[in-house]
Amino acid sequence: MALKGKLSRLKKHMNLQPNETSPPQNEVKEDLTVREEEVVPFIDEWKNNATVPKWFEDQYTLIREVRYPIDTKHGIYHFSELKTVVEKWQDYHIPHPLSSNGREQNELLFFDTETTGLSSGAGNRIFLLGYGQVTEKEVIVRQYFLPGPEAEVAFYHHFLTDVNDMKNLVTYNGKAFDWPQVKTRHTFVRSQVPQLPKFGHYDLLHAARRLWKEQLPSCKLSIVESDILGFSRVEDTPGYLAPMLYFDFLQEQDPGLVKGIIQHHEWDILSLITLYVHMSKLIFNAWEEDSSSSIHPVEKYEIARWYKYLGEKEAAKKLYESVSLTTDPIQPKAILALAHIKKQRKEYEEALLLFNKLIDQNEYLIESAIEVSKLMEHHFKEIDQALEYSTLAYDALTEGFVRKNKKEEKLENELIKRKERLKRKKKST
Numbered sequence: 001m002a003l004k005g006k007l008s009r010l011k012k013h014m015n016l017q018p019n020e021t022s023p024p025q026n027e028v029k030e031d032l033t034v035r036e037e038e039v040v041p042f043i044d045e046w047k048n049n050a051t052v053p054k055w056f057e058d059q060y061t062l063i064r065e066v067r068y069p070i071d072t073k074h075g076i077y078h079f080s081e082l083k084t085v086v087e088k089w090q091d092y093h094i095p096h097p098l099s100s101n102g103r104e105q106n107e108l109l110f111f112d113t114e115t116t117g118l119s120s121g122a123g124n125r126i127f128l129l130g131y132g133q134v135t136e137k138e139v140i141v142r143q144y145f146l147p148g149p150e151a152e153v154a155f156y157h158h159f160l161t162d163v164n165d166m167k168n169l170v171t172y173n174g175k176a177f178d179w180p181q182v183k184t185r186h187t188f189v190r191s192q193v194p195q196l197p198k199f200g201h202y203d204l205l206h207a208a209r210r211l212w213k214e215q216l217p218s219c220k221l222s223i224v225e226s227d228i229l230g231f232s233r234v235e236d237t238p239g240y241l242a243p244m245l246y247f248d249f250l251q252e253q254d255p256g257l258v259k260g261i262i263q264h265h266e267w268d269i270l271s272l273i274t275l276y277v278h279m280s281k282l283i284f285n286a287w288e289e290d291s292s293s294s295i296h297p298v299e300k301y302e303i304a305r306w307y308k309y310l311g312e313k314e315a316a317k318k319l320y321e322s323v324s325l326t327t328d329p330i331q332p333k334a335i336l337a338l339a340h341i342k343k344q345r346k347e348y349e350e351a352l353l354l355f356n357k358l359i360d361q362n363e364y365l366i367e368s369a370i371e372v373s374k375l376m377e378h379h380f381k382e383i384d385q386a387l388e389y390s391t392l393a394y395d396a397l398t399e400g401f402v403r404k405n406k407k408e409e410k411l412e413n414e415l416i417k418r419k420e421r422l423k424r425k426k427k428s429t
Helices: 003-013 025-039 043-048 081-089 149-162 174-189 204-212 221-229 239-252 259-285 297-309 313-324 331-344 348-361 365-378 383-401 406-428
Strands: 051-056 059-069 108-115 126-134 138-145 168-171 200-203
Touching: 043 051, 051 149, 059 149, 059 259, 081 259, 108 174, 108 239, 108 259, 126 174, 126 239, 126 259, 138 149, 138 259, 149 174, 168 174, 168 204, 168 259, 174 200, 200 204, 204 221, 204 259, 204 297, 221 259, 239 259, 259 297, 297 313, 297 331, 313 331, 331 348, 331 365, 348 365, 365 383, 365 406, 383 406
Parallel strands: 108 168, 168 200
Antiparallel strands: 051 059, 059 138, 108 126, 126 138
C-alpha cells in the first residue's frame, strides 16, 4: 500500500482537531473531480464508453457497466429465456452438473477474464474481469479494468465487494483457468481486500466438449457461438492480441487500444448466458418423444453418455433406447452402449439380441462377437457357439493381414488364448 494510503488510515488515531482532519464535504467532491481529471488519463474517452474510475484509498479501477433489456436477442436466443430454463430446473429431479435447482436466475454469475498470458504462474496477471447478471427486467454486464499493476488492491476490492452475495459461477474453462487465476492474484492482496466468496461452478467448456467435440472443428467459444448459438461477431478483436494491446495501453494509457478487448470480453459474457440456456434446453428436450427439430440424435447420445459417466445408468439407458430407434448414423453406437448396460443389469437375453443385431449390421462386429462369446460361455453354457463367435471375432480382426497397432496385437493374442481354452473346454464336456 502507498504511504499516502497508510497515513490516511492513521489520521483517526492522531487526535487532530476537526479543522486539521479533512476538508468540508463540498471541498472533497471538488478535489475528487480534480483528481479524476489529473490522475485518470483520457477520462472523457473512458466515460464515453460507459466507464468510470472508482477509488479505493489512493488507487482506482475502471468500471464499465452496460445494461440490456431482458427481451434483447443474442444469436438465436433472448436473454429472457434464462428465467424459463432456471424455473424448469426446479422440477428436474435427475442430478446433473448444470442443474440450477435451488437457484434464482439473478444468483448466477456469468464470469470471464482477460489476462496477460495463458500460463497459470504468479507472473500472469488479470487485467480485465467481469460478469453478467440477469434480473427480471434486464441483463447487467459489469467489467473491471486494471489501469496498471499498482492498482490491484482497488481492482479486487471493488470486484469482490460487488459479487459477495452471488451463488454460482458460470464460466468457459473457468475451473481450470479463470477462477484459479483470481485465487493466485488474490494471495498478493488478500490482507487488503475481501475474502474470496465460495461459489458453485458450472464450467460450460466441459459441457461443450461432451456435446460437440466430435461435431465441431474446435470447442473454442467463438466457434460454438457461430455454429451452435447463431451469433457472429463483427470486427472482433481476437483474444490472442489482448496481452499485446494491454501492454501497449500501459505505455500510452489510451483507452482506444483496449476498447476492442473490452467489447470482446462483453460478448464472451453475453454468450455464456445464451449457451447455458441452449445446453439446458438440450438436456430437457432429450426426453421428448419427438424432438428431432430441437435436438440431434448425436446430442442425445452424448447426453446419455454424460449420464452414464455420472452414474445415472437408468437415465442413460432410456436415452440410448431412444437413439437406437432412429436411423441416424449414431444408432449403432447407441445400440452397443445399450447392450453393455443390459449385460451389466443381467438382462442377458436382451443384451444378446442387441449384440447380434450389430453383428448382422456388420457394426462393431469384433467387440459384439466377443461379448456374445462370453455370454454363450458363462451364461447360456453353449460352448460350441462361444467358440464360433470367438472365431468370428478373430477372423474379422486378422482379415487382410493389415499391420496392427499394439492394441490390436494384444486383442489378437487374447482371442487366440480364448479359442484354445474353449476348444479344451469343449473336449472336456
